[in-house]
Amino acid sequence: MLKVEFYGGKGGVGKTTLSSARAHYYTKLGKKTLLVSTDPAHSISDVLGIQVGSKLKSITPLLDAIEIDPEEEANLYIDQIRRDLNSILSPVVLEDVNKQLRAARVMPGTHEASLFDKMIELMDLHKDVYDVMIFDTAPTGHTLRLLTLPELLIEWFEGLIKKREKIVKLKAMLGLKEDDPILARLKIRRDTFLKAKDMIRSDNTSIHLVMNPEKMPLEETKKAMKYLNDAHQPVAEIIINKILPPDIVEPFFKNKIKKEQEVIAEVKAIYSYLKITEIYLLDQDMDADSLFKIVELL
Amino acid sequence: MKFLENIALFFTGALGFNKKAYTLIEKDLRQEEDNFLLAARADLLGLNFPTMYYMLELIPYMVEEEEAWIKRMVKRKSIWEERFSDLDIDP
Numbered sequence: 225m226l227k228v229e230f231y232g233g234k235g236g237v238g239k240t241t242l243s244s245a246r247a248h249y250y251t252k253l254g255k256k257t258l259l260v261s262t263d264p265a266h267s268i269s270d271v272l273g274i275q276v277g278s279k280l281k282s283i284t285p286l287l288d289a290i291e292i293d294p295e296e297e298a299n300l301y302i303d304q305i306r307r308d309l310n311s312i313l314s315p316v317v318l319e320d321v322n323k324q325l326r327a328a329r330v331m332p333g334t335h336e337a338s339l340f341d342k343m344i345e346l347m348d349l350h351k352d353v354y355d356v357m358i359f360d361t362a363p364t365g366h367t368l369r370l371l372t373l374p375e376l377l378i379e380w381f382e383g384l385i386k387k388r389e390k391i392v393k394l395k396a397m398l399g400l401k402e403d404d405p406i407l408a409r410l411k412i413r414r415d416t417f418l419k420a421k422d423m424i425r426s427d428n429t430s431i432h433l434v435m436n437p438e439k440m441p442l443e444e445t446k447k448a449m450k451y452l453n454d455a456h457q458p459v460a461e462i463i464i465n466k467i468l469p470p471d472i473v474e475p476f477f478k479n480k481i482k483k484e485q486e487v488i489a490e491v492k493a494i495y496s497y498l499k500i501t502e503i504y505l506l507d508q509d510m511d512a513d514s515l516f517k518i519v520e521l522l
Numbered sequence: 523m524k525f526l527e528n529i530a531l532f533f534t535g536a537l538g539f540n541k542k543a544y545t546l547i548e549k550d551l552r553q554e555e556d557n558f559l560l561a562a563r564a565d566l567l568g569l570n571f572p573t574m575y576y577m578l579e580l581i582p583y584m585v586e587e588e589e590a591w592i593k594r595m596v597k598r599k600s601i602w603e604e605r606f607s608d609l610d611i612d613p
Contacts, residue, residue, distance in 0.1 A: 301578075308582040317589070321581055328578050331565070337542045337575035373572075387558045394551040398544065405583045413576055 225428050226351045227255075229460075230359045232367035233434035238465040239263075242434050242503070242511050243360035244271045245518040252519070253284035255355035259289040260346060262339055262370070263362040266291040273512030288354075290346070294335035297342045303327060325458045336366075340373055344420045350445040368448060371431070372455045374421040430460035435491075437467050437484035442491065449495070461499040464488055469504050525613070552594065555587050 231243040240261070261268045261276070268291060269276045274283055278293040302325050309321060327333060346426040347357060361367035396402050396498045423429060430501055433448055435441040445462065452459055467488065468481045503521050508514050538557055560567075562584070567576045 298575075301575075305579050305582065311556070317585055321585060325578065328575070331574065333572065334569060334575050380571070381576075382596075384558070384561055387554065387561060391551065391558060392552045394547055394554060397547050398551065409579060409583075439593055468536050471555065492555075 226354060227356045227421065228347060228426070228429040228433045229356070230361055230367065230371065230429070231434060232361045232431065232443070232448065234436075234441050235363040237434045237441055238435050238463075238503075238510075239434045240267045240271050240360050241515065241518060242432075242463055242465060243358050244268055245515055245522055246432075247287055247289075247356075248399045248515065248519045249522045250356045250358075251284060255286065256353065257287050258346070258350060258354045259283075259358050259360065261289075261291040261360045262343060262367075263360060264294060264335070265362075271510055271512070271515060275303070275358065292339055292342045294339040294342075295329075297338035298329060298334050300336060301341070301514060303353045321489065336370070336373075340370055340408065340420075343370070344423070344511065347423050348419065368451050368455075371424055371452075371457055374417045374424060375455075378414060378417045378421060381410055381417065385410045385414060424457070431457065432461045432463060433459055434463045434465055437464050437487040439487065446493070446494075461501060462491060462495055463501045463503060464491060465503045466505045467502055468512050481511070485511070552590075556591060559584070559587060559591055 229243075229246065230247070233239050234518075240263070247257050250257045259268060259272075266276075268289055272283055273290075273294045274281070276283075276289045276291050278291060278296050280288050280290050283289050306322070306325060308316060309318060343359070350357070361370065385407065388404065388410055392402065392404045392407055395404075404474060431452060433445050435445045449459060464487075468477060468484055470481055470485075472478070472481065488502065501522070503518060506514055506517055562573075562577050562580060564571050565577070
């Protein structure tokens, strides 16, 4: 059974580092792992030290990675619609529709939806290929929306399907054609979203929030926890990253360390029922080599 | 003459019964199609809905209905006339 992990949190807290480290960690356990970046500002290439693109790329024999390009996915989708059009319409109407499709490439929500579709496609198509799939997501708000999107969409589609069914029924009463490509497509979409919802809701899917031991990331983590709790989407782990090592003696850092430990204590107190992972700050920049030091800490 | 006219009217009414039912269903159908168009392609009116992206794939199949809708909108004489006729009231 495929295990899916989502890594979320504020920008710059180390989501990419932690998700990449976890991916390596799973390969060490002998699990075939796929690391997926859904953040439009991709950086797993930098962390892994290998150029990853929008196609599956093998990093090690057990680890593959991919950086989803929402623009490319949206273009593929719209080009497919365009192919459907060419067989059906007159040139005059075609131009009008093409104008709409061109506008759609940049309309709000397009990239979010195309990203989501690709995510679901990966989870569905490769569920038998991989043991673990790790999603390195964009900063918090974006991720949370993405995870609760299926529910919202299912409701919309149910409504549209009901409306469409009424039309098909009335058409049948008038003796008009009965098979309706629109109804068929609506149903395919709804079923995809139902599948997506099941996958996200599954016990094998977990959410991991990454934060730094500071006030602001803590507040954001609290908000995310509340949002996910309201959406009945349990969080499996909070990872506190870039903690200052406690053995620094300089007065400047001593105070900082004290503050950090206060935040860590607060996290542990509020979320005592969660797995809390603490990762100390390294004395070097993040790259493919230092990544393995983090892997050791997991 | 008046008598003959009345007989003619009687037969139109009596024999046109099916036509009337057909027209009523057609009217329902058009109304439902308009509703669906509004729900599915609200972006054409500038309303932003979460399903917008997924409605794009319906365009190739909806163009016919959209065209019919535009024609109906252009052809009608007044919104009120249409509404009143729904309620069987003479404006």
